[in-house]
Amino acid sequence: MNTVDQYAGERLKKTHFYPRAAALNIRDAWAAWNGYKFAECYYDAEYEYFCVRNSCATYDICPMQKYYVEGSDAEAMLNRMVTRDVKKLGLNRVMYTVWCTDEGRVVDDGTIFRLADDKFMLTCGSPCNAWLKLSAFGFSDVTITDMSDEIAAMSFQGPTTCAVLKKMGLGGIETAKPFDIRHFPFHGDTLMVSRTGFTGDLGYELWVRPELALDLWDELYAAGADYGIQPFGEEATNMARLEAGFIMPDMELHEALKTINFEHDQSPFELNLGWLVDFKKPHFNGRKALLKEKARGSKYTLTRLDIPGNKPAVEAILYNNERCSKVIGYVTSAMWSPAVKANIAMAMIKTEFLKGDIWAEVYFQKELRQYRKVVLCTVIKKQFWTPARARATPPPDF
Amino acid sequence: MTFDAIIIGAGHNGLTNGAYLAKAGLNVVVLEKNDYIGGASVTREMHEGWLYSSSSYVCSMLRQALHRDLNLTRHGLLLVPYLGTVNFGDDGSTLTAYTNSEADYLELKRHSPHDADSMFRFQSDLGRYAQFIRKTLLRTPPDPSSFRPRDIRELLWLGKRMWALGEKEIYEYVRFFTMSAADFLEDYFENDLIKAAMASAGIIGTALGVYSPGSAYILLHHVMGDVDGNIGAWGLARGGMGAISNAIAGALQEHGGEIRTNAGVQKLLVKNRKAVGVVLENGEELHASIVVSNLDAKRTFTKIVDREDLPPGIYEKAKNFKIRGSSGKVNIALSGMPKFTGLPDNRYINQGGQGFTGSLETMERAYDCWKHGRWSDDPFVESVIPSAWDPTVAPPGKHWMSNFVQYCPPELADGPWTPEKRDLYGQSVVDKIERYSPGFKDLIVHLEVRTPHEMEVETGLTEGNIFQGELTIDQLLFNRPFPGYAQYRMPVKNLYMCGSSTHPGGGVSAACGANAAREILMDLKRPNTVPEDDFYDE
Numbered sequence: 001m002n003t004v005d006q007y008a009g010e011r012l013k014k015t016h017f018y019p020r021a022a023a024l025n026i027r028d029a030w031a032a033w034n035g036y037k038f039a040e041c042y043y044d045a046e047y048e049y050f051c052v053r054n055s056c057a058t059y060d061i062c063p064m065q066k067y068y069v070e071g072s073d074a075e076a077m078l079n080r081m082v083t084r085d086v087k088k089l090g091l092n093r094v095m096y097t098v099w100c101t102d103e104g105r106v107v108d109d110g111t112i113f114r115l116a117d118d119k120f121m122l123t124c125g126s127p128c129n130a131w132l133k134l135s136a137f138g139f140s141d142v143t144i145t146d147m148s149d150e151i152a153a154m155s156f157q158g159p160t161t162c163a164v165l166k167k168m169g170l171g172g173i174e175t176a177k178p179f180d181i182r183h184f185p186f187h188g189d190t191l192m193v194s195r196t197g198f199t200g201d202l203g204y205e206l207w208v209r210p211e212l213a214l215d216l217w218d219e220l221y222a223a224g225a226d227y228g229i230q231p232f233g234e235e236a237t238n239m240a241r242l243e244a245g246f247i248m249p250d251m252e253l254h255e256a257l258k259t260i261n262f263e264h265d266q267s268p269f270e271l272n273l274g275w276l277v278d279f280k281k282p283h284f285n286g287r288k289a290l291l292k293e294k295a296r297g298s299k300y301t302l303t304r305l306d307i308p309g310n311k312p313a314v315e316a317i318l319y320n321n322e323r324c325s326k327v328i329g330y331v332t333s334a335m336w337s338p339a340v341k342a343n344i345a346m347a348m349i350k351t352e353f354l355k356g357d358i359w360a361e362v363y364f365q366k367e368l369r370q371y372r373k374v375v376l377c378t379v380i381k382k383q384f385w386t387p388a389r390a391r392a393t394p395p396p397d398f
Numbered sequence: 399m400t401f402d403a404i405i406i407g408a409g410h411n412g413l414t415n416g417a418y419l420a421k422a423g424l425n426v427v428v429l430e431k432n433d434y435i436g437g438a439s440v441t442r443e444m445h446e447g448w449l450y451s452s453s454s455y456v457c458s459m460l461r462q463a464l465h466r467d468l469n470l471t472r473h474g475l476l477l478v479p480y481l482g483t484v485n486f487g488d489d490g491s492t493l494t495a496y497t498n499s500e501a502d503y504l505e506l507k508r509h510s511p512h513d514a515d516s517m518f519r520f521q522s523d524l525g526r527y528a529q530f531i532r533k534t535l536l537r538t539p540p541d542p543s544s545f546r547p548r549d550i551r552e553l554l555w556l557g558k559r560m561w562a563l564g565e566k567e568i569y570e571y572v573r574f575f576t577m578s579a580a581d582f583l584e585d586y587f588e589n590d591l592i593k594a595a596m597a598s599a600g601i602i603g604t605a606l607g608v609y610s611p612g613s614a615y616i617l618l619h620h621v622m623g624d625v626d627g628n629i630g631a632w633g634l635a636r637g638g639m640g641a642i643s644n645a646i647a648g649a650l651q652e653h654g655g656e657i658r659t660n661a662g663v664q665k666l667l668v669k670n671r672k673a674v675g676v677v678l679e680n681g682e683e684l685h686a687s688i689v690v691s692n693l694d695a696k697r698t699f700t701k702i703v704d705r706e707d708l709p710p711g712i713y714e715k716a717k718n719f720k721i722r723g724s725s726g727k728v729n730i731a732l733s734g735m736p737k738f739t740g741l742p743d744n745r746y747i748n749q750g751g752q753g754f755t756g757s758l759e760t761m762e763r764a765y766d767c768w769k770h771g772r773w774s775d776d777p778f779v780e781s782v783i784p785s786a787w788d789p790t791v792a793p794p795g796k797h798w799m800s801n802f803v804q805y806c807p808p809e810l811a812d813g814p815w816t817p818e819k820r821d822l823y824g825q826s827v828v829d830k831i832e833r834y835s836p837g838f839k840d841l842i843v844h845l846e847v848r849t850p851h852e853m854e855v856e857t858g859l860t861e862g863n864i865f866q867g868e869l870t871i872d873q874l875l876f877n878r879p880f881p882g883y884a885q886y887r888m889p890v891k892n893l894y895m896c897g898s899s900t901h902p903g904g905g906v907s908a909a910c911g912a913n914a915a916r917e918i919l920m921d922l923k924r925p926n927t928v929p930e931d932d933f934y935d936e
Contacts (some may be wrong), residue, residue, distance in 0.1 A: 044498065046626070053476060309932055310932050339476055343932075
């Protein structure tokens with residue numbers, strides 16, 4: 001019998017947590033992310049979403065891209081690449097940022113960790129090797145190492161996460177503020193914990209060497225057993241991040257380097273991320289174009305909407321009148337929010353029409369029959385979901 | 399003191415009513431006899447570290463449109479659906495209701511391939527009936543004898559939806575209202591445990607047996623709710639059922655409404671046949687142009703309103719209002735998670751409920767005991783362990799278990815309830831659970847036993863009836879609480895009712911309170927603040 005897997009070359013890779021994650025993926029619901037087998041859901045997407053909002057849950061972020069940027073020029077290099085001021089990033093702190101093309105269009109978003117004066121970790125959703133190499137051009141002392149496969153990473157989110165980490169023995173974790181990094185001894189090595197996440201709730205991200213991945217899983221799950229711990233997948237993540245108002249690649253963001261049609265990518269201002277653009281610092285990629293855009297105003301603005309009724313306005317077209325004669329934008333993500341009990345959405349709307357009525361043309365199906373509703377939307381200024389515990393230090397135990 | 403409106407009883411409906419009146423700009427006070435609010439939608443720390451949802455314990459009917467409109471999430475409410483329920487048969491067999499449809503089908507098929515297939519027809523028939531009723535929840539029932547344009551319009555609206563069922567289904571539907579749960583289920587299923595599991599929803603909170611006519615509708619009442627569009631799903635309120643009342647109270651206060659605790663009402667003040675205020679138990683008089691009773695119909699008209707102030711016949715109607723006590727509740731603090739015989743160590747199953755169902759016959763015999771003034775020897779117990787999911791209601795690793803018990807009489811054949819009898823009754827429930835979970839007794843840290851007597855004393859519900867009056871056809875829709883008084887206006891001018899004694903009845907829907915507010919605002923010629931239900935009317 002032939003034991004060689006003839007299809008090995010095109011099978012998905014398995015993450016460092018795969019043995020444990022697969023045992024709990026009762027629905028065998030797998031998707032893919034950056035070549036890795038990646039859970040859509042494990043038991044029930046809505047259940048997992050509620051674990052994030054009610055107890056605690058883990059999200060395998062091994063497939064996320066991670067790069068070390070090191071050397072005496074590392075700070076200057078990153079500062080030229082991204083829109084925020086990396087100089088302001090303290091030791092053992094994390095910042096969320098975007099980076100743009102010269103035209104001021106977003107290449108990707110991600111987080112930068114300052115691990116030492118001259119050592120950073122950059123994380124992002126899509127592979128970024130070429131762009132980093134290009135961005136390092138002209139700097140003599142900067143080394144970029146792709147650590148994506150060399151670090152096992154797990155996001156741990158929900159109201160009981162701090163209690164679980166304390167139970168796991170991570171003394172002092174309760175003093176970590178949002179975007180703080182802490183290090184703990186772990187099996188002769190180090191467990192790095194950052195108070196970061198993609199759910200808008202209290203949560204942490206845990207980083208270890210791949211050899212320690214299963215130890216981390218086992219210890220976290222042992223500590224979390226009485227706190228409702230559960231793995232969550234892509235579907236639950238997408239629900240939580242939309243409530244938190246975070247953008248998702250391929251939903252709100254079409255990466256500039258993958259965009260064919262003119263301005264079908266986005267600028268930070270269009271994504272409502274103007275607060276990430278720091279014009280006080282010297283030259284950075286896209287600065288000139290962004291200054292110009294800031295002065296003349298952006299064509300589109302990403303807007304949060306509350307939509308009447310209970311049918312998610314998925315892919316709905318938006319108009320400035322009920323007769324639907326003038327298109328003013330489109331919905332990028334939409335869902336029924338179980339926590340907020342509202343029909344929420346994010347939409348790209350032509351800025352000039354933001355002050356007037358916004359009508360959504362919602363399509364929905366009932367037992368195969370298609371229906372259409374045109375409803376008047378309400379613009380929501382704040383995030384849909386902002387629990388106080390997400391910002392509290394020390395956080396509550398539940 | 400003078401108010402625009404006085405609401406008697408700070409249960410969730412009273413608070414909802416107050417919130418909507420306050421939102422319309424009225425100067426509102428909600429009076430509560432206890433030193434805490436919530437009525438039967440309440441969380442209480444009965445043992446240190448354990449928070450019990452003492453009375454109601456799960457939630458599915460709370461109108462989403464009201465939750466959304468009153469911003470209850472911002473006021474601290476998070477409703478989480480819980481996973482399926484395991485039903486335990488007399489013969490030791492188990493039937494798990496899984497949330498996953500594939501798993502659910504395979505589980506039914508294990509018991510009966512016929513029933514697994516038949517379940518689809520059952521669900522769609524029930525879904526059709528539920529859809530019809532669900533649309534009436536946030537509407538005022540029309541008066542079928544009135545010729546006012548609004549009543550005619552509303553009757554036509556109902557008629558149109560009824561007609562949309564199709565001719566055959568209209569006959570079926572009318573038949574359904576008068577059937578017993580067991581007879582109705584007979585049309586679909588052959589396996590007794592499946593029938594028993596489905597029938598259990600037909601007796602909850604009601605002095606009827608699974609073979610009593612009318613119990614089919616009660617079954618429907620329990621499956622017509624939904625959590626986030628998942629029809630028939632049930633949820634837990636994070637922090638217990640008190641979180642619902644507290645969030646509504648938050649909305650009420652945001653709109654300037656006032657709540658007074660320790661303010662039991664002794665008497666309705668009536669002048670020139672108009673309600674003008676109340677007298678508190680401490681003798682204080684409060685005046686208002688509107689008085690709204692969130693008490694049940696029987697209590698309102700036999701205890702609070704003077705018989706002399708009522709038109710002829712109303713006192714008798716109230717006295718005979720069907721509001722019989724039939725259920726008990728045992729709240730148990732546990733030192734660990736109980737294990738049940740015959741079930742795998744599947745932690746998801748623990749996060750649902752347990753139905754100690756037995757069989758149709760066991761349930762009917764349990765009812766026989768009630769008829770003879772005894773608690774059931776072998777009761778039907780519906781349990782949930784909310785702490786398996788809600789980290790706020792018990793210390794980590796510890797649990798609290800809510801056990802709803804059918805049946806338990808309001809008064810025993812050998813006389814009234816005593817603490818000794820109450821404890822014996824509690825013991826009978828623990829014994830039943832122990833049969834399915836050996837070692838259960840050793841886990842018990844604290845036990846609170848509630849007979850109809852305790853429920854009445856604490857919440858004021860007559861005979862501890864959880865629905866403020868039984869949900870039988872003679873007391874539903876335009877017959878609730880009495881024919882001619884289903885539009886929240888009561889026989890004394892300026893007196894309204896807003897509790898579950900009114901349409902659409904019990905189940906923590908908040909619809910009664912909201913519907914009453916809409917009627918009051920209409921009488922005051924004020925703009926309506928109550929939203930319509932939020933599903934698109936296709």
